[in-house]
């Protein structure tokens with residue numbers, strides 16, 4: 001497939017030719033869901049888990065679009081350049097309505113869009129990043145990977161305008177996740193991540209880290225983390241498919257522990273890289 005081709009509603013075409021109607025409910029209401037799936041030199045990473053989450057998101061927004069994992073694989077594979085580390089962005093909206101109306105229109109066809117982009121390698125990963133805690137002002141269905149991301153966008157922007165790489169979101173005194181990542185913290189020697197609730201996205205990277213930690217006898221728990229506990233954490237990480245595992249070395253302008261990437265980060269990051277390579281063999 002030629003470079004820069006995208007998929008839109010059954011066709012593979014150049015990005016500049018991919019057009020949707022202004023009456024698409026994704027455009028009007030953010031009425032859709034999406035996935036971001038890494039693909040390392042032609043091999044999808046945790047493909048089944050990503051598609052499973054997509055199916056849950058579709059059910060969660062009552063969008064009937066049943067496709068098997070294999071059908072998704074066949075649809076997405078032609079977009080990939082197998083010489084590069086990339087990610088697929090897959091986006092499904094409820095479709096184009098005859099007029100703007102909040103209620104679901106009957107008999108419309110969902111819009112399906114997918115594109116592939118290079119994963120930008122995080123520079124100086126070993127130096128860690130700065131994070132800022134902000135009030136989690138999002139809605140109550142953060143477990144769904146909805147395209148309606150305005151709250152996340154504003155939170156991330158606020159973080160970046162103050163020279164932080166990510167917003168760490170706090171709800172009722174407890175950490176939920178990052179604006180575009182899940183959170184782990186090393187608290188009193190125990191690797192801890194908030195449990196799966198409607199307040200967080202069930203991250204695929206989070207799941208892989210839990211699996212790796214357990215397999216390597218690293219003590220890990222899924223437990224609520226108070227802001228007080230976070231402030232005293234020995235390590236804090238933010239994790240996601242495209243940025244993998246990033247250590248937060250400064251929180252709200254104060255050093256996390258020594259202000260350096262911690263020992264457990266090094267261990268888990270190495271195990272994660274090994275897991276990635278093994279699952280691509």
Ligand SMILES: Cc1ncc(COP(=O)(O)O)c(C=O)c1O
Nearest residue numbers: 180181182201203204205240241
């Ligand atoms: C709000 C939010 N939480 C968590 C994640 C991490 O999810 P994953 O590891 O599946 O990329 C993301 C990823 O973009 C996200 O947007």
